Amino acid sequence: MIERTETSETPATGCCSPSLAPRIDAATAHALSDDLGILAHPIRLQILDLLAQHNGQVCVCDLEAALPVKQPTVSHHLRLLRAAGMIDCERRGLWAYYFVRRPALEALRTRLLAQFDALR
Amino acid sequence: MIERTETSETPATGCCSPSLAPRIDAATAHALSDDLGILAHPIRLQILDLLAQHNGQVCVCDLEAALPVKQPTVSHHLRLLRAAGMIDCERRGLWAYYFVRRPALEALRTRLLAQFDALR
DNA sequence: CGCCTATATTGACATTCTTCGATATAGCTG
DNA sequence: CAGCTATATCGAAGAATGTCAATATAGGCG
Numbered sequence: 001m002i003e004r005t006e007t008s009e010t011p012a013t014g015c016c017s018p019s020l021a022p023r024i025d026a027a028t029a030h031a032l033s034d035d036l037g038i039l040a041h042p043i044r045l046q047i048l049d050l051l052a053q054h055n056g057q058v059c060v061c062d063l064e065a066a067l068p069v070k071q072p073t074v075s076h077h078l079r080l081l082r083a084a085g086m087i088d089c090e091r092r093g094l095w096a097y098y099f100v101r102r103p104a105l106e107a108l109r110t111r112l113l114a115q116f117d118a119l120r
Numbered sequence: 121m122i123e124r125t126e127t128s129e130t131p132a133t134g135c136c137s138p139s140l141a142p143r144i145d146a147a148t149a150h151a152l153s154d155d156l157g158i159l160a161h162p163i164r165l166q167i168l169d170l171l172a173q174h175n176g177q178v179c180v181c182d183l184e185a186a187l188p189v190k191q192p193t194v195s196h197h198l199r200l201l202r203a204a205g206m207i208d209c210e211r212r213g214l215w216a217y218y219f220v221r222r223p224a225l226e227a228l229r230t231r232l233l234a235q236f237d238a239l240r
Numbered sequence: 241c242g243c244c245t246a247t248a249t250t251g252a253c254a255t256t257c258t259t260c261g262a263t264a265t266a267g268c269t270g
Numbered sequence: 271c272a273g274c275t276a277t278a279t280c281g282a283a284g285a286a287t288g289t290c291a292a293t294a295t296a297g298g299c300g
Contacts, residue, residue: 016182017177037156068146093276094266094275179247181247191290254287260283263280
């Protein structure tokens with residue numbers, strides 16, 4: 001590492017800017033990346049899409065029929081989406097009807113937009 | 121699976137809607153989740169933030185100094201971001217100056233928004 | 241050329257993710 | 271209750287990801 005004083009204005013004897021720091025703190029970055037990680041799976045995106053389309057009327061076997069994975073896998077992804085607060089379900093008799101939690105998705109959308117705007 | 125006719129209007133002897141299909145096709149979902157997967161890492165989010173802040177003036181050792189990971193890890197994340205088309209770099213002498221590719225990020229933002237709006 | 245420095249790549253290792261068969265749970269129906 | 275069905279959970283196995291030490295590459299300087 002090249003020697004340089006923090007107070008100096010010199011653009012560099014070498015390269016490095018005087019201790020550059022991210023505006024996003026690690027905790028925020030972590031929280032956001034967790035949510036992005038939930039979205040970052042094709043099956044989960046398709047589940048969200050299906051749920052949004054047929055709000056409150058989609059049971060697990062519908063999803064299983066519409067997606068190229070088996071039932072335990074569908075349940076697994078539903079659990080992740082639920083743990084992330086993006087969806088929820090209501091049991092009616094034998095069936096579990098899943099639906100998107102619009103306010104949560106709206107909040108995530110807002111958070112994402114804010115992040116993108118910060119990259120402006 | 122419960123027997124049912126596609127043409128019937130009956131809300132179900134059981135649960136399932138007549139063959140529900142995602143509006144997002146698998147290819148689109150896959151492409152989008154790939155990009156989301158790139159964003160879904162705290163270090164990468166912070167890198168994007170740092171690059172956006174100091175456009176065109178950030179070399180790898182700056183990033184290494186600002187982030188809690190070692191140089192090979194920084195290079196690794198830079199490579200992923202670059203492969204995803206989100207950033208690029210210019211070599212000047214010994215140093216590699218990285219910068220965000222604003223048009224690509226803008227396109228991603230648009231794509232993401234469209235997706236969120238589809239969940240409307 | 242020989243040395244030094246910034247960055248990239250390689251290889252190994254640990255961790256996490258994804259999937260699915262098998263099984264458990266829960267609620268209906270007879 | 272017995273049997274059936276929808277969903278959840280468990281456990282195992284493979285794939286993908288993240289990290290870093292070690293090493294390679296490449297460009298500057300004396």
